[in-house]
Amino acid sequence: MVIYHTSPRDACVAASVSKTVKSAAESDLVWERFLPPEYSSLVPPRSLDFSSKKEIYLSLADDSVLIDDGKKSFWLEKASGKRCYMLSAMDLKITWSDCPAYWQWNTVPDSKFKRVAELRDVCWFEIRGKISCGMLSKGTHYSVYLVFKRAGGRSYGFEDTPMEAQVGFVGKDAAKKKFVVLEPIDMDQPSGYRYTSVSLTWVSREDRTRRLREVGGNVEEPKVRGDGWSEVKLGKVYIHDGGYDDDGDEIEFSIMETEQGDWKSAMIFQGVEIRPMKEGEEMVITK
Template sequence: MDLCSLPEGCMSHIISFTSPKDACRSSAISYIFQWESDSDAVWDKFLPSDYSEILSRSVSPVEFSSKKELYFRLCDSILIDDGKISFCLERSSGKKCYMLSSRELCIIWVDTPMYWQWISLPESRFSEVAELLDVCWLEIKGKIDARMLSRKTNYVAYAVLKFQPHTYGFDRWPASLSVKLGGEESGHTVILKPNTNRLSSTQTESSGGYGAEVLRARNDGWMEIEMGEFFNDEGDEGEVEMSLMHLQGGQWKKGLIVEGIEIRPRA
């Protein structure tokens, strides 16, 4: 069958049932495919259904001349909600990703100057990040409504942080990281090794086994550690609750810098 003989809009309708990655590939086949795969009808399907509401929360206007241009603009992330949250789309699938800034998190004693301070760093997407000065009780929690996330998607939450050269107090007792949605909880305990950017004595609670994890370097100048994962079914299970806690031993701690918690689909 000659594809050029298909009714107008039929090919773009078919392409809209694929993926952003496949649509980009199909545009290389021929001029007809390129014209159809670049159409607003295709890329409107790849954008989240609530993209207009998300754009209304943007700190700065998002300019675009086509739905495809908007899609890739959102893949680069935008700041929403007075700059306290970052939003973007996963490039290959169009799934939603969020980062909650340290201002959006609940950090115990964060507004007490002797324990924490707010600083600005050029490598952060947010105007401020939280730097730990000295505490013996470290408790960081974040929440996000599951309805804000993509449905039928496996998500992972990551703590995004870094350590100052003078960091101390993290290498003896383990920190607990967890993620909870509805009745399901995922998490593990780790002993932070900031000087070597490693985590040791990692106990995965689901398996009961031990292994080693690495504080992974990101391409934005930060490090990340997985907190836990969850499956967002229909988005009707309430809030996703995430926590990083370092409470055992009563050791005083210093030098941690928290940018936020990122929630993105499992790769």
């Protein structure tokens, strides 16, 4: 019962104490406590071959499973057992995504999902989504990431264009705005022409500096993931032990750029990932 009230990481550490403690730390009683209540509907058919609840837990921590008709993926953070999700592009609201002239729905081999959204050409860029607070782990700080990559190794219209991102609770206090870019900002890049999907556009170093100054100069840049995709942090949110935890409460998030009027193209969006903040990340509660 002592181990039952710890965490998956603590149970694995305790198992090294002695054979007796190891027997307790690896018992089904302990590991069923770490599994979500609906785990039997989440594990793949091969779970029938698992010999223990710990093996089932590790299967959900090592590999994500598709849920909601393939529109979401779910997995557990291995050390804590916290719930993690990725909402596919199909589960998001993308402006003009139903118009083939602006967006295409394609299949790529390294995506978790059947279809991804490939940007052909837009000047009004807007992606929004929601998730129920009841699906997430209580008492947990979460970060929200947009997952994407270039189409064909090259994209247009993103190099010098900060985009507005927001994460917050539906119908609650207004979400705090921040700015992100989908292409890293190279301040040493000289003035010159930038390719867009339709023409060459002259961008000066002064213009790039001005745009950053207009949004405060604090812009989140993307990072390349281990799976070959890139991600950029849209924001963070805290799921309270009480209050924002009912099925009726939702988190909403968005990324948009509708004012500059620059044409953007050649970017593939897999979805939005929501996962617990790691140790060392800034733990600021968003109300």
